[in-house]
Amino acid sequence: MANCLIAAVEAIGAAIASNKEVLTSLDAAIGDADHGINMARGFQAVSGKLSTLAQTADAATVLKTVGMTLITTVGGASGPLYGTAFLRAAAAGQGKNTLSPSDVGNMLAAAIAGIKERGKAVRGEKTMLDALEPAYEAFKSAEQQGRSLVECLAAARESALDGVMFTKSIIATKGRASYLGERSLGHQDPGATSAYLIIAALEEFCRSQEQREE
């Protein structure tokens, strides 16, 4: 379990690292130009921490380690937000040694609830929630239709991307971008983009696992 989940988190880290410049340039337009740098630094620290974990660690231990490390190393708002998300997902995955689509859905729901609580934000404010909430809805609906984890994540990734595109059409009312008011219009939200990248990386990782098993 730990092996697979650690590899999944490494895949997320790799996606963040290779999109570091993209995220930072999106943030330069409406924020403080550090989202990519911060996230890449955070996931690099995560990678170091995970390498010290025992192979027998359960899902909750892995995710808790990710959350704590992001909280202490990211620096921007995305640190406490994603950190809280992983801690809440850890709590939802307590004691699990395999993860069904329904488990993953519950963990995603807990993560989103954590982000909303920490950021006191709702959908439509030009934040990561504009990618995450539609992604969760698509995931849940696929899961209820009995689809596989990869199919659920594919549905989630598509809706997350729609959500990212939607952020271009709205004005930021949360975070640093809200200081720009109308000037934030037309710009894609960096937080929604990193949320999309995380989901896309998870889908790609699970797909590669599935192909390996075949």
Place this chain on the structure above:
Amino acid sequence: MMVGIVIVSHSAKIAEGICDLARQMGREGQIILPAGGMPDGGIGTDAMLIYKSLIDADDGDGVIVLADLGSAVLSTETAFEFLCEEQRSRVAIADAPVVEGAILATVQASVGAALPEVMEAAISARELKKV
């Protein structure tokens, strides 16, 4: 015993500078601690650093936090989650301008006021007219 004060900023220099300024208005032995920047010296806020300052600033009367922008508040609230329930009940963030709020909170705390009064003083900084 006095209410402790913690200054959270993205910049270590801002946090330390505000503490220096506030201490001029405070009393000897009053605890006013900075929690600014990242461990590597970069710009950002670190919930664990804030957590340590909250522990160090609390002599039993509680702690009031003055924070700068956005994620300073998020990181502070995250730090609160790591406190034991007892200490968590006596920490609070003042929704106030960080410099003026710190000064007013310091003065109020220095006369031995309790947490709610220190909070009220900090928040009253929102009404301060400078010009």
